[in-house]
Amino acid sequence: MKQSIELDSKISNFIESCLQKPNHKSYLIAVLHKIQQHYGYLSLEHMNMVAHRLQVPTSMVSGVATFYHYFRLKPRGKYAISICLGTACFVKGADKVLEAFETELGIKMGETTPDGLFSLENSRCLGVCALAPVITINERIFSKVTAQNVPGLINKVKMEIPMTE
Numbered sequence: 001m002k003q004s005i006e007l008d009s010k011i012s013n014f015i016e017s018c019l020q021k022p023n024h025k026s027y028l029i030a031v032l033h034k035i036q037q038h039y040g041y042l043s044l045e046h047m048n049m050v051a052h053r054l055q056v057p058t059s060m061v062s063g064v065a066t067f068y069h070y071f072r073l074k075p076r077g078k079y080a081i082s083i084c085l086g087t088a089c090f091v092k093g094a095d096k097v098l099e100a101f102e103t104e105l106g107i108k109m110g111e112t113t114p115d116g117l118f119s120l121e122n123s124r125c126l127g128v129c130a131l132a133p134v135i136t137i138n139e140r141i142f143s144k145v146t147a148q149n150v151p152g153l154i155n156k157v158k159m160e161i162p163m164t165e
């Protein structure tokens with residue numbers, strides 16, 4: 001199959017080094033990690049490329065990519081909003097906060113706005129349950145968030161938080 005994209009040279013070299021090892025297929029997850037770290041998500045082209053280079057079926061690559069919650073199959077927004085849905089945050093109203101973000105942004109959990117600015121994700125407990133409900137936006141933590149805070153928070157982050165690449 002003809003491959004239409006080129007991988008970053010460091011990733012390409014990493015795949016080459018994996019191919020020299022006895023059980024090179026076992027490096028599939030490590031390769032996907034590197035691609036997501038570099039490109040922000042796993043595109044269909046990336047997955048096809050990995051299958052081709054590691055000499056594994058495409059279905060194996062897509063199976064791994066969809067099985068693990070960690071892997072993203074769509075580009076992230078410039079502002080990645082992650083809502084903790086751990087028990088303490090949930091009990092304190094994280095579901096209402098999520099609903100407010102979904103309404104305000106017009107997207108559902110796991111989606112990105114059409115302009116590519118915002119994406120909504122969930123996270124497990126961040127270890128700061130006393131501050132529940134907690135969200136992060138591009139690694140910055142916001143505590144005791146309420147549904148009423150959400151519209152103001154969206155405006156605030158656009159002014160104060162640097163976008164991701």
Ligand code: FES
Nearest residue numbers: 084086089125126
């Ligand atoms: S449950 Fe949200 S920080 Fe612990």
